[in-house]
Amino acid sequence: MSSVESTPTPTPTASAAVDAVAQWFAALHADLEGMNRDIEAILSSASDPTADVARLAKAGRDGIKDRVRVLLGERPRVNGAGLIFSRSARGEGKGVTEWWVRDGDGDVTRYQFGVNPGGQRFYDYETLEWFTVSFTTGRPWLTGPYIDYLGVEEYIVTATVRAEVHGRAVGVTGLDMTVAELERELLPLLRLARRPSALLNAHGGVLVSSTSSLAPGDLVTAPPAGFLRLPIPALDATLSLLVADDPADAR
Amino acid sequence: MVQEHGPLPFSDEASPSAGGAAVAERILSSISLGLLTVGERLPPEVELAQQFGVAVNTLRKGLSELRDREIVVTRRGRSGGTFIVRAPFPSPDEVRERLRESSLVDLRDLRDEQVAVGSAIARLAATRAWGTSIERLAALAARVTRAATAAEAASADSRFHIELAVLAQSPRLLRAEVRIQSEMAPLHWILSDFEQTRSVVESDHESVIRAVRANDGTAAALAMSEHLQHDGVRMMDAKLSIDPDL
Numbered sequence: 001m002s003s004v005e006s007t008p009t010p011t012p013t014a015s016a017a018v019d020a021v022a023q024w025f026a027a028l029h030a031d032l033e034g035m036n037r038d039i040e041a042i043l044s045s046a047s048d049p050t051a052d053v054a055r056l057a058k059a060g061r062d063g064i065k066d067r068v069r070v071l072l073g074e075r076p077r078v079n080g081a082g083l084i085f086s087r088s089a090r091g092e093g094k095g096v097t098e099w100w101v102r103d104g105d106g107d108v109t110r111y112q113f114g115v116n117p118g119g120q121r122f123y124d125y126e127t128l129e130w131f132t133v134s135f136t137t138g139r140p141w142l143t144g145p146y147i148d149y150l151g152v153e154e155y156i157v158t159a160t161v162r163a164e165v166h167g168r169a170v171g172v173t174g175l176d177m178t179v180a181e182l183e184r185e186l187l188p189l190l191r192l193a194r195r196p197s198a199l200l201n202a203h204g205g206v207l208v209s210s211t212s213s214l215a216p217g218d219l220v221t222a223p224p225a226g227f228l229r230l231p232i233p234a235l236d237a238t239l240s241l242l243v244a245d246d247p248a249d250a251r
Numbered sequence: 252m253v254q255e256h257g258p259l260p261f262s263d264e265a266s267p268s269a270g271g272a273a274v275a276e277r278i279l280s281s282i283s284l285g286l287l288t289v290g291e292r293l294p295p296e297v298e299l300a301q302q303f304g305v306a307v308n309t310l311r312k313g314l315s316e317l318r319d320r321e322i323v324v325t326r327r328g329r330s331g332g333t334f335i336v337r338a339p340f341p342s343p344d345e346v347r348e349r350l351r352e353s354s355l356v357d358l359r360d361l362r363d364e365q366v367a368v369g370s371a372i373a374r375l376a377a378t379r380a381w382g383t384s385i386e387r388l389a390a391l392a393a394r395v396t397r398a399a400t401a402a403e404a405a406s407a408d409s410r411f412h413i414e415l416a417v418l419a420q421s422p423r424l425l426r427a428e429v430r431i432q433s434e435m436a437p438l439h440w441i442l443s444d445f446e447q448t449r450s451v452v453e454s455d456h457e458s459v460i461r462a463v464r465a466n467d468g469t470a471a472a473l474a475m476s477e478h479l480q481h482d483g484v485r486m487m488d489a490k491l492s493i494d495p496d497l
Binding site: 080101102103104109110111112114119120121127129145146147149152153154155203204205216217218219221 | 321324326327328329331336337375378379380381382383384387406413414417420422425466
């Protein structure tokens with residue numbers, strides 16, 4: 001959806017919801033950027049500028065694990081996090097991933113994806129939105145909701161930023177949250193609007209909704225009658241909040 | 252989320268001397284017989300080794316062989332374990348045997364389930380998918396066109412249906428579709444005329460993609476339903492042709 005629509009004047013409660021959601025995403029983005037900077041520093045000091053991503057990943061593995069453990073400790077609703085590398089030659093060589101998820105005992109464990117391009121279950125991640133947008137543009141990005149088929153196999157959202165080492169983009173640093181956990185975090189914030197509202201991703205897909213007329217995953221190409229669309233000033237303003245004009249049928 | 256099951260029916264057949272390869276074979280035949288289904292989680296290693304009457308190390312060798320063949324994957328984390336992700340691709344003889352054993356009404360029921368799940372998936376995908384994800388679906392459809400053998404085409408065909416389920420964003424429907432595809436795809440392709448089947452499937456998939464692009468859920472559900480009716484007719488014709496005494 002483009003942002004050429006004239007900016008509507010939101011009610012104070014709608015503004016409160018927009019502000020709360022924006023702050024939540026700004027904090028998430030700050031945590032992700034913080035982790036990314038630390039991981040970039042770990043990788044830079046553990047490698048020389050000629051190292052390919054496979055060597056880089058190996059050298060950084062323990063450091064990435066420790067840093068992800070910190071993030072997952074601070075963010076109990078984040079499922080997993082790490083760095084997914086760009087293969088040096090597209091279509092050749094195996095994928096390189098350093099991704100850590102919670103294990104059953106309060107620690108983290110490395111998640112292994114199908115990284116062999118010849119395999120039936122090859123996880124062709126360099127074609128997926130969560131990889132391509134941040135990697136090619138350098139923008140922070142929120143992908144989802146989507147089912148991560150052949151990946152972590154859950155219904156999730158993924159926040160990403162680009163990772164750069166020795167002045168070169170090497171991949172994306174990201175974190176996953178299930179759509180259910182995202183809802184637990186954000187539904188209380190949407191309810192600050194005191195009227196039906198729904199948070200939309202960059203494509204108009206519903207992330208979280210406080211009205212049964214819009215369900216997560218639904219695509220909203222134009223605001224339904226009686227709804228305003230307000231940009232969320234975080235994550236490059238790619239998200240927006242649909243808010244009903246009329247609080248009468250607020251739930 | 253995950254199905255669990257009790258002792259496997261093949262366990263008493265295992266001899267203590269069975270090696271890793273024998274363990275792998277036994278698991279494969281359980282999948283072919285439908286005793287284990289795609290999506291299922293195997294019991295923990297220690298338990299499974301006991302059921303087979305083998306050492307845990309031997310069992311691990313067997314699982315490792317199945318992992319290399321991408322029949323099982325082992326996932327770590329809270330919802331981890333070893334899962335069956337693919338059925339071994341059957342030979343034409345095995346497909347013939349399956350069709351011979353199935354009654355027409357069984358096949359009709361398989362088709363009915365596939366139509367119900369597939370049409371719902373197509374409808375949801377059309378209302379939930381956006382531009383780049385639809386292009387990915389179209390790229391997967393093109394793999395059917397490029398397939399050189401029935402086995403390749405069946406695999407590409409399955410992958411198209413699974414991707415549509417991914418776009419529908421329902422984890423439950425995706426699990427159902429993965430299971431259905433592992434049962435049905437070989438039946439749709441192995442015994443029918445390859446070129447003819449491929450041209451029908453291609454044009455059916457195109458109709459589905461067109462409806463998804465137009466965000467037209469009703470048209471997508473209808474196109475999918477027609478596509479799966481074609482598949483079902485082909486499967487029943489194959490059954491009738493191998494069973495002349497019927």
